[in-house]
Amino acid sequence: MAARSGVLDVFVVGSCMMDLVSFTPRLPRPGETIHGNRFITGFGGKGANQCVQASRLGATTAILAKVGQDNFGESYIKNLKENNVNTDFVSQTDGVSTGVAQITVDEEGQNSIVIVAGANLFLRPEDVGRLEEALVSSKVLVCQLEVRPETTARALRFARRHGVKTILNPAPATEDMDPELYDLADILCVNETEAEILAKQPVRNVEEAETVALSFLKHGCQAAIITLGPSGCVVAHNGDPTPHHVPSRSVQVIDTTGAGDSFVGALAFYLARRPDLELVEIARRACMVAAVSVTARGTQSSYPYRSSLPDVLF
Ligand SMILES: Nc1ncnc2c1ncn2[C@@H]1O[C@H](COP(=O)(O)OP(=O)(O)OP(=O)(O)O)[C@@H](O)[C@H]1O
Ligand SMILES: *[C@@H]1O[C@H](CO)[C@@H](O)[C@H](O)[C@H]1NC(C)=O
DSSP states (O other), rough: OOOOSSSOOOEEEEOOEEEEEEOSSSSTTTTOOOOSSSSEEEOOOOHHHHHHHHHTTHHHHOOOOOESSSHHHHHHHHHHHTTTTEOOOOOETTOOOOEEEEEEOOSSOOEEEEOOOOGGGGOOHHHHHTTTTHHTTTTTEESSSSSSSHHHHHHHHHHHHHHEEEEEOOSSSSSSSOOOHHHHHHHEEEEEEHHHHHHOOOOOHHHHHHHHHHHHTTTTTEEEEEEOOGGGGGEEEEOOOOOOOOOOOOOOSSTTTHHHHHHHHHHHHHHHHOOTHHHHHHHHHHHHHHHHHHHSSSGGGGOGGGGGSGGGGO
C-alpha cells in the first residue's frame, strides 16, 4: 500500500526514465543498420531509482515526477506502485514522451547512450508549490539534476525552510552548477567523475577524494560524501576537520549500473529512519546496500529488499 502523506520518510523530486537496451555484436557506425541479439527494457532515472531503493529498505516514500501520456508512462507508474512508492505526485504530461535512455551495449560491454529527457523537463517550480503540504511533513528530501535546476532549487529551499533534511546528488554534474545548491544541501553526494567536474580537480584516489570533500564543505553544504566504486566512499562533515574513508565490502561484481543511486537511496533511508546513527555509520551501511546491488544485473532490478539483507543493517 502507498504511504499516506504526512508520515513520509523520504520525498524525492526527480526523474523517471525508461531504459531501452539493445545488445549488439558491436556499436553501429553513422548511417549503419546492424542487428542486435537481445532487447530489454528497464526502469531508470536517478530520482526514481533512489526512491525505489529507499522504499525497498522499508522507508515510506513519494516522488514528484512527470512521465508522458504513453505506454512507458503507464508502466512506470505501475512500477512505482509495485515498489510501494506513493504516486500521488506523479503526473502524465500530454504531448511529450516519457523520458527514455536508448542504450546500445556491444560484446565488449562498451555502450553508447541517447537520453531524451521528455516529460522530465516539464517538472516546474510551480509543481513543487503544489506538494508543499506533503513535503513539510517528510523527514528527508532527495534531489538530483535530471530535472530543471530551478525545480530542484525550489524544492531544496522549501525543505530547508521547514527543517526537512536535504540530500543533493548533483548528477549529471556541470561545471557551472548554481552555487546556491551547495548551501541548500545537508548532504552533497557525488561519485568520482561528478566530484572532479564540480571541484575542477582530479579525484583518482582516497586522498584526493578527502581533499575535494573538504573543499565542498567550504562551498556551504553541511556534509559531503564522494563514492569511490569498489573503494567505498569518503565522508566529510562540518565540525570535524578529518574526513573519513569508509571501505566497501569485496563482492562478486556482475553489473555496477545504478550502484550510485542505490547508495543515495540507502543514505536517505538511514537518514530518515536512523537519525541516531553517526553519518559515517550511515555511509558504511549505505555502502553495504550498494555493494549488494552490484552483485545482480540491471538497475532497479538489482536493488536489494530489506528482507534479503542482514538484520544488523537495520
Ligand atoms: N565493485 C564494487 N564492489 C563493491 N562495492 C561497490 C562496487 N562498485 C560500487 N560499489 C558500491 O556502490 C557505491 C556507489 O558506487 P559508485 O561510486 O561506482 O557510484 P556510481 O559511479 O554513481 O555508480 P554507477 O555510475 O555505476 O551507477 C560505492 O560507494 C560502493 O559502496
Ligand atoms: C558517475 O555517474 C555518472 C552519471 O551521473 C556516470 O556517467 C559516471 O560514469 C559515473 N562515474 C563513475 C566513476 O562511475
